[in-house]
Amino acid sequence: PGIAYLGCVPAVTSVAAGDAAEITLLWRATAPIAEEHLLRIEYADAAGRWRLLHLAQPVGGRWPTRAWDPGDYVQDTHAVLVPPALPVGAYPLRYVWADGEGQPIGAPVSGCRLHVTHAGPPPPQPIARYIPAGAASPLRHRQGMTIVAPRAAPQATAEGAMPAVLTPEDGREWAPLAIETHPATGGEIVQAFYVVTPNTPPGLYRPPGEQLVRVATRSARFVVPEGMEPGGWRFGDAITLAGYRLEGAGGTSAVAGRGAPAIVAHPGETIGLSLAWRAEDWIARSYTVFTHLVGADDVPLAQHDAIPREGYATLFWAPGEVVVDYHPLTLPADLPPGDYRLLVGLYTRADGERLPVQPPDGWPTPEETPASATAAVLAVHIVNEGER
Structure with a gap:
């Protein structure tokens, strides 16, 4: 074999x-x-x-x-x-x-x-x-x-x-x-x-x-939890980001398609990102999730990288299984107000190689936004303290 x-x-x-x-x-x-x-x-x-x-x-x-x-x-x-x-x-x-x-x-x-x-x-x-x-x-x-x-x-x-x-x-x-x-x-x-x-x-x-x-076998889920935004980003051949929820200190804001409202947050706050990954087939490698807040130059200003769901490696996901994964990101206290992007993707720790991404309809393509070739791109709007 x-x-x-x-x-x-x-x-x-x-x-x-x-x-x-x-x-x-x-x-x-x-x-x-x-x-x-x-x-x-x-x-x-x-x-x-x-x-x-x-x-x-x-x-x-x-x-x-x-x-x-x-x-x-x-x-x-x-x-x-x-x-x-x-x-x-x-x-x-x-x-x-x-x-x-x-x-x-x-x-x-x-x-x-x-x-x-x-x-x-x-x-x-x-x-x-x-x-x-x-x-x-x-x-x-x-x-x-x-x-x-x-x-x-x-x-x-x-x-x-x-x-x-x-x-x-x-x-x-x-x-x-x-x-x-x-x-x-x-x-x-x-x-x-x-x-x-x-x-x-x-x-x-x-x-x-x-x-x-x-x-003690894990109780697997096979549907995206209610209350999450629909996704559709396909990573490689076997993983789909099927849903997500982005939360700020003031609560949850929808992050939908191009031009839709983005989450609003203040400098110094911690925002949370819940991801619903779906295995389309058996996955042959262990991947690490990265979540990077970036500006126009794509340099990370805040980030959280981790094996999904506190160590539930992609190697062990069954076909059709939905794995919900949470990532907190603390914004720098001196982060200027403005529009930022949140990049979400998968890579192998051994060589840092990222999985390629096929974005869903209505989202930026690699031709429009190079970062979207290897990441789902979400929007975050930072405002001054006291503003919403």
Whole structure:
């Protein structure tokens, strides 16, 4: 899927059954990747059958594959739970990319081995481990959990199936993406793999034999809030500024099309700008919002730059989602009265490159206002103290 496997370390990982083995993989993106992929880590048992050992997002969910640019090198470390009671021995490993449902895509690649040095009896009851290692309740988007249980446990049926984890409040199900059966000393072990997606209902879940686990997914909105002015600026291919509201110390004033009334503010006041961004598709990079108050020379006189909504990076926005973002700007106390412009746009922190903009009908074009090639341009009128 546009990803080259470069290797793994260590060559042999020695671990006791029931403990976690740390495996680091090195990848290189060879082409743009449109989707978020999960990674399956599998081992070959004594009979040569490949069994699922680990299912998770790469890099602990912090760098999804659709954010990988061609040429990126990615160091990807996983803490892999070795099933309790897995027999002592050496197990070859292979790695398979999977879709969001955990189903394999592409060809597997092999490398490194797992050496189980000690195996005790199967656990007397189910045990759960969070993924990635170090995660804690609440579990968030791209994190997950694995549950292992002896086949004889009530949670593991004769067919090896394990029921979904239930929320105590209303019985909604969080179903596992995959279930695997492992050979074990004195029987077999059943393992279920869970990954938090945007569609996982938030709330409290009770894993078998465990205390309550909270899942905290963001409550996404898909409509522009009432009371905002309509927008329509298209940034790049995947982001639209769909609405906005500009507020001064004296309240909210409409900022509509060309020639419409602008907000009125005094020097030294703080004005607030609420922005409603809409994701038109998955967004492959993290962008920073800039809001700059400028004069005729486009030099910033006041500004506020930030990741949208206090750190909700554009990488994580779902198609159709509307993200409301607030930016305060404090005007200089010595700012002369007059007409100013407020520039709103998006850029990447690494290189400062701004996304190009297609303005809506009725707004300045790049031919008329060069700044509008990379920013939405709004109007602000500054008056002397005591004037309105």
